[in-house]
Amino acid sequence: MGPLLTIDRLCMDFGGLRALDHLNLSVAAGEIVALIGPNGAGKTTFFNCLTGLCAPTAGEIHLVVPGRGQRLRLNGLPPNRVTEKGLARTFQNIRLFADMTVLENVMIGRHCRTKAGVFGAVFRSAAARIEEQQIVTASAAILERLGLGSYFNDLARNLPYGAQRRLEIARALATEPVLLLLDEPAAGMNPQETAELDELILKIRSELGIAILLIEHDMRLVMSLSDRIVVMDHGEKIAEGTPAEIRSNPLVITAYLGEDLAQTA
Amino acid sequence: MTDAGKESGGMTTARAVRRSLLVSLWFMFLTLPILVIRVNPVAQEIVWRWRNLFLIGVGSFVLSLVGQFLTHRQTRRTPSLTPGRLAIFRQRCMREPQIYVPFLLCAVLTTLLFPWFFSTYQTNIMTTALMYVVLGLGLNIVVGLAGLLDLGYVAFYAVGAYSYALLNHHFGLGFWAALPIGAGLAALFGILLGFPVLRLRGDYLAIVTLGFGEIIRLILENWNEFSFGPSGIANIPRPGFFGLDLSLAGATVYLYYLMIGLVLFTIFVVNRLQNSRIGRAWIALREDELACQAMGIDKTRTKLTAFALGATWAGMVGVIFAAKTTFINPPSFTFLESAMILAIVVLGGMGSIAGVVIAALVLILLPEYLRAFAEYRMLLFGAVLVIMMIFRPQGLISSARRAYKFMPVPVAAGRNKRHGTAADH
Ligand SMILES: Nc1ncnc2c1ncn2[C@@H]1O[C@H](COP(=O)(O)OP(=O)(O)O)[C@@H](O)[C@H]1O
Ligand SMILES: [Mg+2]
Numbered sequence: 001m002g003p004l005l006t007i008d009r010l011c012m013d014f015g016g017l018r019a020l021d022h023l024n025l026s027v028a029a030g031e032i033v034a035l036i037g038p039n040g041a042g043k044t045t046f047f048n049c050l051t052g053l054c055a056p057t058a059g060e061i062h063l064v065v066p067g068r069g070q071r072l073r074l075n076g077l078p079p080n081r082v083t084e085k086g087l088a089r090t091f092q093n094i095r096l097f098a099d100m101t102v103l104e105n106v107m108i109g110r111h112c113r114t115k116a117g118v119f120g121a122v123f124r125s126a127a128a129r130i131e132e133q134q135i136v137t138a139s140a141a142i143l144e145r146l147g148l149g150s151y152f153n154d155l156a157r158n159l160p161y162g163a164q165r166r167l168e169i170a171r172a173l174a175t176e177p178v179l180l181l182l183d184e185p186a187a188g189m190n191p192q193e194t195a196e197l198d199e200l201i202l203k204i205r206s207e208l209g210i211a212i213l214l215i216e217h218d219m220r221l222v223m224s225l226s227d228r229i230v231v232m233d234h235g236e237k238i239a240e241g242t243p244a245e246i247r248s249n250p251l252v253i254t255a256y257l258g259e260d261l262a263q264t265a
Numbered sequence: 266m267t268d269a270g271k272e273s274g275g276m277t278t279a280r281a282v283r284r285s286l287l288v289s290l291w292f293m294f295l296t297l298p299i300l301v302i303r304v305n306p307v308a309q310e311i312v313w314r315w316r317n318l319f320l321i322g323v324g325s326f327v328l329s330l331v332g333q334f335l336t337h338r339q340t341r342r343t344p345s346l347t348p349g350r351l352a353i354f355r356q357r358c359m360r361e362p363q364i365y366v367p368f369l370l371c372a373v374l375t376t377l378l379f380p381w382f383f384s385t386y387q388t389n390i391m392t393t394a395l396m397y398v399v400l401g402l403g404l405n406i407v408v409g410l411a412g413l414l415d416l417g418y419v420a421f422y423a424v425g426a427y428s429y430a431l432l433n434h435h436f437g438l439g440f441w442a443a444l445p446i447g448a449g450l451a452a453l454f455g456i457l458l459g460f461p462v463l464r465l466r467g468d469y470l471a472i473v474t475l476g477f478g479e480i481i482r483l484i485l486e487n488w489n490e491f492s493f494g495p496s497g498i499a500n501i502p503r504p505g506f507f508g509l510d511l512s513l514a515g516a517t518v519y520l521y522y523l524m525i526g527l528v529l530f531t532i533f534v535v536n537r538l539q540n541s542r543i544g545r546a547w548i549a550l551r552e553d554e555l556a557c558q559a560m561g562i563d564k565t566r567t568k569l570t571a572f573a574l575g576a577t578w579a580g581m582v583g584v585i586f587a588a589k590t591t592f593i594n595p596p597s598f599t600f601l602e603s604a605m606i607l608a609i610v611v612l613g614g615m616g617s618i619a620g621v622v623i624a625a626l627v628l629i630l631l632p633e634y635l636r637a638f639a640e641y642r643m644l645l646f647g648a649v650l651v652i653m654m655i656f657r658p659q660g661l662i663s664s665a666r667r668a669y670k671f672m673p674v675p676v677a678a679g680r681n682k683r684h685g686t687a688a689d690h
Contacts, residue, residue, distance in 0.1 A: 051559055083561035091559075097552035100545070101666045108549045112561025114542060118570065121541030122534050132542070136669060153668040175561050 002064060004029045004211055005050075005087075005179055010059030012042070012049055012235075019045040020056070021235040027179060029066050032205060032212045034222045036246075037232035038256050043215045044092055046232075047181050051089050052079035063087070065178050084112045088177035090168040092184045092215070098157035102148060102167055105156050106139035109174025139174055146170045146200065162193040166200070173204070180204065182214040186221050194221055201225055223247070231256060281333045289326035296321050336655065376525060380518040388521050392589065394629040395524035396582050401609035401621040402531045403578025408607065409616035409664070410539055411571035412551025414471040416603050417458070417478025421451040421576035423485060423598035425583020430498040430593055431491075440504035444584050451580025452573040454481075459572035463565055466554065478603055486595040497594025501587050520589055527585070531578060532618055538574070539616070540667050547571050548616070612653055614660025623661055 003026035012020035019042040027033050035043050048054040050061060052074070061074040065086055072085055088109075097105050114135055120128030143149055146166050151159060156167060165185055172180055182201070186194045198221055204210050216222050222229060222243070229246045231239040233255045239246060246252055300321065303312040358364050380388045400422065407415045425447035432438040432446065458477050462470055485492045492498075503516040504523065538544045546567045549557040558564050587593050605628065613624030632646050653661075 053555065053559065078564075079558040080561045080563045083559060089559055091556065095553050095556035097549045097556070099552055099666070100548055101668070103669055104545055104548075104666060108545055108557070108560050108562070111542060111546055116542045118538070118543055118574065121543050122537050124537065128541075135542070140669075153666075155666070171560060 003027060004031075004064060004066070005213075006060075006062045006064075007050070008060040008062070010046070010049060010061065011057045012045055012054060013057045019235050020049065020059075023059070023232075023235070023237055025230060025237065025240075027211050027213055029178070030205060030209055030211055031227050032201070032214070032225055034226040034229045035213065035215045035232060036217070036219075036222060036229060036256065037238075041232040042235040043232055044183055045235075047089055047183055047215070050074070050082070050181065051087055052077050052082040063179075080112060083175050083177075086176070086178035087181060088172035088175045088179075089181035090165070090172055090183055090185060092187065094164050094168060096156040096164060096167060096171070098155070100156060101153050102143065102151045102156055102159065103136070103139055103153065105167055106142055106170050106174045107135050109142075109171045110135045110139060113176055142170050142173050146173075147196075162189055162196075165189065165197075169200070169204075173208070173210075177210055179211045179213060182212065182216075184215050184217065186216055186218045194218060197221070198225060277337065281330060281337075284333065285326045285329040288329040289322045292325040293318055293322045332652075332655070380521050385514045385517050388517050390630065390633050392517070392521045392524050394626050395521075395528050396585060396589075397606065397609060397629045398528050398622050398625040399524075399531045399578050399582050400606045401613065401625045402535050402618065403575050403582075404606050405575075405610050405613075405616065405618070405621050406535065406538070406547070406578075407571050407575035408610050409614075409621070410544060410551065411547040411568065413462075413568065413571060414467065415474045415572075415575070416471050416600070416607065417474040417476070417481070418575070418579060418606055419598045419600070419602040420458070420478040420481035421454055421579035422583040422586070422602065423481055423595075424451045424454050424576075425580035426587040426593045426597070427485065427492060427498075427583075428580070429584040429587045430501050433501055434498055440502065440584070440588050444581060447584035448577045448580040451576040451583065455572040455574075455576030456569050458576075459569040463568060475600065475603075478598075478600060482595050482598050485598070492595075495594060495596075497592060499592045501591045501593065503591060504588050520585070524585065527581065528622075532622070535618060539618075543567075543570060608650065612650065612660055614662045614664055617660060617662045617664035620660050620662035620664070 005025075005027040007023060007025040010020050010023040010025075011018065021042075023046065025033075035046070037043055045054065049056040056075055059075070063072045063074055063085055064070075065072070074082055074085060074087070077085070097108060100108070114131050116128040116131050119125070120131075140149075140152065143152065146169060148163060148166060148170060151163060151167075156164065159167060165188075169180075169182070169185065185201075186197055189197060201212060201214070202225065205212060214222075214225075226243055229239075229241065229243055230237060231246060231249075231252045238255060239249050239252045241249070297318070300317045301314050303314060304310075305312055358368070379391060383391075400418070404415065404418045407413050407418070428447040428450045429438075429440065429443035432443050438446075458474065462473050465473055486495055488494070504519065506515075506519055539548075546557070546562045547570075549560070549562060550564065550567050550571075554564065557567075586597075590597075609624045609628050610621055612628065613620030613622070631649065632643070635645055
């Protein structure tokens with residue numbers, strides 16, 4: 001079976017700055033791939049290009065969903081269409097809908113899988129009522145799964161930091177993705193929260209069968225989670241391999257890991 | 266209080282007095298040419314009205330001092346996590362039937378019997394206020410829910426009014442036929458405005474919508490063959506009552522009840538919308554446009570629906586306005602109207618239906634009942650607005666999100682998994 005997501009020579013220029021330089025990458029169904037590299041390497045830019053928030057200067061992005069058959073070209077699609085196709089993401093700087101409740105944040109994720117319109121909303125047609133009920137039920141179930149069950153009606157802005165990060169994941173899961181993109185999900189978390197996150201990500205993969213591409217600086221997390229690691233620097237891929245291979249790669253050690261980190265990690 | 270505390274208190278007082286002095290000097294300077302110097306062209310002399318200068322100086326000094334004292338007290342109060350006394354009182358009012366039922370009954374009776382106890386003049390003012398309630402609720406969709414700052418809302422009001430006036434003038438169309446047409450045309454114009462501003466946000470959006478409002482007004486003013494220019498359109502018929510021709514007083518009462526009906530209808534629709542899939546998408550768009558798109562919401566569609574649905578209400582009220590005044594011309598649709606409606610939304614509390622209703626009533630009725638203060642009424646009105654915004658920046662009633670109730674449902678594997686069910690409240 002071929003890969004789920006294929007990225008072919010992706011380039012992204014910001015004026016004179018080449019943020020992504022002929023990047024090739026693929027993710028198989030159910031795989032956990034980590035993207036690491038120093039700050040400014042272009043990792044977030046890469047996510048932005050994948051999700052349609054940035055239009056790549058050159059290159060191709062294709063998605064093949066198992067069971068759905070055809071090969072979908074993702075570049076050039078607006079962000080909401082990309083999400084419909086099955087890519088969902090979280091943000092490096094948390095971007096929740098701060099003045100909506102926790103449950104409503106997740107309900108927004110259901111938007112692209114539902115279709116009640118203005119008339120359904122005003123006249124509360126049977127179809128719209130049933131759909132609304134399903135949105136609530138599904139969203140609540142996701143929150144329970146992610147251990148956010150006690151926060152349903154709290155405003156997202158009032159959540160503790162770790163819970164906000166998990167809520168971003170919950171919201172992304174509500175869109176029913178085939179591939180989940182996590183941008184530094186452990187940033188700012190304490191060791192206990194990071195351990196819970198580790199468990200959560202594995203659970204998402206095993207229970208929901210969702211492939212995961214994550215950007216992360218916490219090497220312990222990256223090494224324990226990933227099937228494969230991709231290392232970026234200056235917009236280029238400088239190495240790719242299993243955690244063991246990456247740990248001993250001299251190029252990666254000089255560019256990013258540093259001697260002692262490579263030994264301890 | 267310790268010595269240090271006393272000292273710092275004394276220092277802030279000195280600073281407050283100094284600031285108030287500066288404020289009063291500044292005001293005296295600003296108002297000098299208007300309120301103090303008067304040129305009498307007949308006698309060819311300049312009259313210096315020093316008394317005014319003195320009054321302004323003292324007045325602004327005292328007001329500034331009071332203002333500083335109040336803001337100081339407000340900032341010093343430690344923000345507590347428990348809801349304020351007002352919030353608790355409000356919750357109690359909503360929960361306990363022995364409080365809200367009599368209150369509600371009173372409100373309903375007053376609204377229903379209003380035209381019988383008050384003069385035609387008063388009823389007319391009340392009808393106008395109700396029109397602004399609907400306008401406020403309409404703009405609230407665009408500004409309060411979707412977060413799109415629209416300064417040209419009056420354009421849709423004009424579209425509604427002119428639809429009825431022109432359709433009636435040329436084709437003899439009646440009020441009831443014109444009402445949906447006016448609403449539809451306004452929605453169309455909403456989409457027309459929406460397209461070019463899809464990419465704009467914040468200040469840029471405000472400027473373009475402002476321009477749009479002015480363009481519509483200028484077209485109406487200058488395209489004589491189409492809109493009869495500044496002279497406007499007269500003899501627009503009032504709404505008929507099952508073919509009956511009503512007297513002026515009768516028509517006023519009829520319009521009053523019509524507006525009550527429209528207000529209720531608007532509240533019903535907007536309330537349902539804001540807790541629906543569409544309404545949530547609007548709010549998400551307001552909260553974070555980028556994240557909203559990334560979560561699969563079609564930005565284009567969501568924005569256009571907001572513009573169209575917001576404009577619809579302005580179109581309807583426009584038709585009613587034309588029918589009420591029986592004469593319309595472009596000066597009724599200046600930027601000042603847009604600003605007024607926006608003030609209603611902001612003052613009431615963005616996204617809050619109850620807030621907008623109250624703010625519309627206050628803002629429209631207040632200047633009417635301040636007429637006793639003659640030429641100072643607009644000054645007082647402005648002062649009320651400024652003070653409101655200083656002490657309640659979130660508006661009269663800040664919007665609250667809907668809470669969903671959940672019933673725990675035991676699930677296999679011994680874990681108490683909760684199962685969500687939406688409960689109406
Ligand atoms: N919208 C943008 N406009 C201009 N330059 C950008 C933009 N986004 C990112 N960059 C630049 O691209 C480079 C890569 O940034 P980023 O993808 O955020 O790095 P990382 O996530 O790996 O830390 C940086 O030099 C950054 O300044
Ligand atoms: Mg980044």
